[in-house]
Amino acid sequence: MKLFFSCRNSFIARLGLSRGIRAGLLVVGSTFASHAQPASPAPTAMLLRPAAVFDGQDRHEGWAVLVENNKITAVGPAAQVTAPAGARMLDLPGLTLLPGLIEGHSHLLLHPYNETTWNDQVLLESQALRVARATAHAQRTLLAGFTTARDLGTEGAGYADVGLKQAIDQGIIPGPRLLVATRALVATGSYGPKLSVDEDVPQGAQEADGVDGIIRAVREQMGKGADLIKVYADYRWGADGSAQPTFSQDELNLIVQTARSAGRGVVAHASTPEGMRRAILAGVETIEHGDGGTPEIFALMQKRGVALCPTVAAGDATAQYKGWRKGTDPAPARIQQKHVSMAAAVKAGVALAMGGDVGVFAHGDNAREMELLVRDYGLSPLLVLRQATSGNARIFHLADRGRLAPGLLADLVAVAGDPTQDVAALRQIRLVMKGGVLYRQP
Numbered sequence: 128m129k130l131f132f133s134c135r136n137s138f139i140a141r142l143g144l145s146r147g148i149r150a151g152l153l154v155v156g157s158t159f160a161s162h163a164q165p166a167s168p169a170p171t172a173m174l175l176r177p178a179a180v181f182d183g184q185d186r187h188e189g190w191a192v193l194v195e196n197n198k199i200t201a202v203g204p205a206a207q208v209t210a211p212a213g214a215r216m217l218d219l220p221g222l223t224l225l226p227g228l229i230e231g232h233s234h235l236l237l238h239p240y241n242e243t244t245w246n247d248q249v250l251l252e253s254q255a256l257r258v259a260r261a262t263a264h265a266q267r268t269l270l271a272g273f274t275t276a277r278d279l280g281t282e283g284a285g286y287a288d289v290g291l292k293q294a295i296d297q298g299i300i301p302g303p304r305l306l307v308a309t310r311a312l313v314a315t316g317s318y319g320p321k322l323s324v325d326e327d328v329p330q331g332a333q334e335a336d337g338v339d340g341i342i343r344a345v346r347e348q349m350g351k352g353a354d355l356i357k358v359y360a361d362y363r364w365g366a367d368g369s370a371q372p373t374f375s376q377d378e379l380n381l382i383v384q385t386a387r388s389a390g391r392g393v394v395a396h397a398s399t400p401e402g403m404r405r406a407i408l409a410g411v412e413t414i415e416h417g418d419g420g421t422p423e424i425f426a427l428m429q430k431r432g433v434a435l436c437p438t439v440a441a442g443d444a445t446a447q448y449k450g451w452r453k454g455t456d457p458a459p460a461r462i463q464q465k466h467v468s469m470a471a472a473v474k475a476g477v478a479l480a481m482g483g484d485v486g487v488f489a490h491g492d493n494a495r496e497m498e499l500l501v502r503d504y505g506l507s508p509l510l511v512l513r514q515a516t517s518g519n520a521r522i523f524h525l526a527d528r529g530r531l532a533p534g535l536l537a538d539l540v541a542v543a544g545d546p547t548q549d550v551a552a553l554r555q556i557r558l559v560m561k562g563g564v565l566y567r568q569p
């Protein structure tokens with residue numbers, strides 16, 4: 128264990144983290160060691176006493192949370208939560224303690240398009256460079272309070288997300304728990320990059336078509352470590368550059384059937400009514416983006432129990448990369464359309480997952496999606512906070528997290544202020560714990 132922590136500490140040191148964060152790396156129920164100190168016994172339990180607790184559903188003042196090893200063992204009014212002898216006491220005055228946030232749509236292998244275009248990232252950046260960046264992205268995500276991320280495609284970086292997940296799980300690099308989609312599936316010809324018609328260049332996802340091709344590709348991705356399958360049900364490959372459906376209904380049905388028979392769900396990128404409709408009928412679990420959704424399509428989603436991950440932050444970011452001066456210029460047509468479709472989705476009672484398509488914008492800036500949902504789209508901070516915790520956990524089948532309750536993983540975040548009233552509090556991250564390990568503390 129000492130070696131484990133020595134390695135971790137020296138890694139953190141090389142990344143140039145502040146002394147406070149380095150000093151804060153502690154594990155409950157294990158040994159804290161550093162180069163300077165010999166190993167000494169650490170408490171096996173920690174009692175956290177914040178001003179209030181958000182348990183994934185509601186906020187409770189004066190509650191406390193007991194963590195033992197990597198699990199939560201008690202939650203409730205402070206007077207009723209008693210710590211075992213020798214437990215560490217951590218008072219968190221003025222802070223709200225909440226479940227670790229769950230990012231619903233990330234691309235750890237991408238970085239913002241205003242730094243490098245998507246085409247150039249896919250075609251010109253080496254796998255080593257992309258993975259090295261991704262390790263830094265994973266750390267920023269975790270320190271921003273996101274202890275889980277559903278990573279929806281490596282965009283040309285093969286199965287690098289599987290190795291990244293292993294490195295995090297083995298404690299080699301700090302990062303969130305990952306659900307990975309690996310390469311994602313696209314219909315031949317529909318995706319990019321596209322250069323000269325004379326050159327077949329590496330694509331940002333795996334092309335697969337027809338019965339044999341689709342079954343093989345889905346099984347290959349699962350065999351190499353995909354936790355879920357991502358499919359592009361439409362893309363901008365219309366003759367006029369518009370988004371158009373890609374896979375046929377039969378192909379989408381087959382993707383879902385092949386994944387489901389091996390215990391995996393399917394998520395679909397879709398923004399056209401027809402692409403969304405086919406994906407919903409095929410039985411996908413979430414629709415990503417959904418910008419062109421109509422009241423009829425959202426009614427179908429609601430009826431079939433398909434959730435929408437609206438990724439409003441990605442559209443907001445790309446519109447600004449294209450020159451939109453937000454706050455000065457009127458909203459571009461695409462943003463206006465997004466407001467119309469989001470209103471229709473909410474009216475239809477569609478379940479909303481919280482995910483921003485982070486990678487299009489900077490990793491660690493994940494809270495941007497939640498801020499926009501509140502400030503631009505009129506959702507309440509409480510609703511958005513539920514989406515990012517218990518809501519995403521339910522939609523992603525993660526029964527061991529997203530709420531604060533005995534027996535669940537000790538994935539906790541503390542923020543200054545009250546995030547159920549003011550979304551800005553989510554930028555005031557003071558403590559991050561994952562599996563009982565503190566990565567950030569006051």
Ligand SMILES: [Zn+2]
Pocket residue numbers: 232233234279484
């Ligand atoms: Zn995406």
